[in-house]
Amino acid sequence: MKKSVENQDAKGIAEDRWAALEGCACLGTRQTARALTRLYEERLRPLDLRATQFSVLAMLRGHSPRSMGELAEDLVVDRTTLTRVLVPLRKRELVTVTPGSDARVHEASITAKGRALLADALPLWEAAQREVVAVLGPPGLERYLEGLGEARAAGNEARGKGPRGASTR
Numbered sequence: 001m002k003k004s005v006e007n008q009d010a011k012g013i014a015e016d017r018w019a020a021l022e023g024c025a026c027l028g029t030r031q032t033a034r035a036l037t038r039l040y041e042e043r044l045r046p047l048d049l050r051a052t053q054f055s056v057l058a059m060l061r062g063h064s065p066r067s068m069g070e071l072a073e074d075l076v077v078d079r080t081t082l083t084r085v086l087v088p089l090r091k092r093e094l095v096t097v098t099p100g101s102d103a104r105v106h107e108a109s110i111t112a113k114g115r116a117l118l119a120d121a122l123p124l125w126e127a128a129q130r131e132v133v134a135v136l137g138p139p140g141l142e143r144y145l146e147g148l149g150e151a152r153a154a155g156n157e158a159r160g161k162g163p164r165g166a167s168t169r
Helices: 015-023 025-047 051-062 068-075 079-091 112-158
Strands: 095-099 106-110
Touching: 015 025, 025 051, 025 112, 051 068, 051 079, 051 095, 051 106, 051 112, 068 079, 068 106, 079 095, 106 112
Parallel strands: none
Antiparallel strands: 095 106
8 A cells, every 4th residue: 555645754754754743752851851850950949959960969969989980871961971071070179180199080978068068959859850740640650760770771781781871892
């Protein structure tokens, strides 16, 4: 059976294929990430702290020092992006970056000043988190986070990476 020419674009691609873009996982994830980032950054603004910076400080609080490679992997960013995120944190003396035991490895650590700012930021983060939970409900948030984890793992697996992003090839 021949497809109708009226239902195709100039390149011969059927309109139903273009309509499938409305369910794009990447676009939906990016739109959601931007909306949530705006919310968290509005709440963190009194401390002049970005959501990405808060995440770095929170990760370092739990495990510091941490190699730049490991931190980038856990944040699911490349090392160049991580370096860019760390610049203002280093200028504010919230984080230090020093050579590790191997000269090729650098380690990031949270400073006492960084820990103090993170403690001040925690109630602001909690306020944003409560706003999200108020909309989704606790079970909805749990399902959302599970779905994100599954999507992240699927994306990593499709790229030949393990669930956390480490190469499996």
